[in-house]
Amino acid sequence: MEIDPRIEKFIRRHHVLTLATATDDGAPYCCNVFYAYDGNGAFVFTSGAETRHAAMMCGNGRVAASVVLETRIVGKVQGLQITGRAVRADDEASKHAYIKRFPYAALADLALWRLEADMLKYTDNTLGFGKKLIWQREE
Numbered sequence: 001m002e003i004d005p006r007i008e009k010f011i012r013r014h015h016v017l018t019l020a021t022a023t024d025d026g027a028p029y030c031c032n033v034f035y036a037y038d039g040n041g042a043f044v045f046t047s048g049a050e051t052r053h054a055a056m057m058c059g060n061g062r063v064a065a066s067v068v069l070e071t072r073i074v075g076k077v078q079g080l081q082i083t084g085r086a087v088r089a090d091d092e093a094s095k096h097a098y099i100k101r102f103p104y105a106a107l108a109d110l111a112l113w114r115l116e117a118d119m120l121k122y123t124d125n126t127l128g129f130g131k132k133l134i135w136q137r138e139e
Contacts, residue, residue: 003041003135007122010078011037011067015101017082019045019115020064021056029053036101041084041117041137044094046110057086057113065115077125082117089114 020030031053033045043065047054057063063086068079089095089112099106120135127133 001135001138003120004122004133006124006127007080007120007133007135008037008039010069010080010122010124011043014067014069017043017045017065017067017115019053019086020066021053021086022060022062023056024060029056034102035115036097038094038097038114041120041135043082043115043117044089044098044112045115046098046105046108046112048111054111054113061085061087063115074129075125077123079123081119081121081123082115083119084115084117086113086115088112 015034016032017035018030018032020028022028029052031051033047035043035045038044063084065082066079069076071077094112094114095110098110098112118137122133124131124133
């Protein structure tokens with residue numbers, strides 16, 4: 001199933017996601033990361049090996065994330081909830097996608113990751129109160 005273009009439009013309009021990770025025994029943690037959207041439910045971000053969330057992703061790659069439009073106007077509320085797997089992304093395509101979105105990163109030593117979504121749940125009140133569009137990756 002293809003991702004609804006309204007979901008991808010929302011994703012491309014933003015650049016920060018809140019990433020939730022967990023240890024193998026379930027201890028949670030979250031952080032914010034800049035991301036580049038690489039299409040087909042894939043988000044590329046950078047996190048150094050010394051970070052808590054990178055260490056957690058090495059042990060347990062299952063993650064959740066969210067992207068939200070901050071607003072006080074209920075009729076304009078929009079947000080995306082994501083579940084998927086985070087994997088190291090040292091390939092040229094991921095690097096190109098990230099640097100294209102954040103050109104200043106070309107000067108940095110990047111430790112790239114790729115969040116490969118298996119579910120996207122987009123809430124958009126501009127389509128009607130509590131209206132949700134859901135995409136699930138086919139297995």
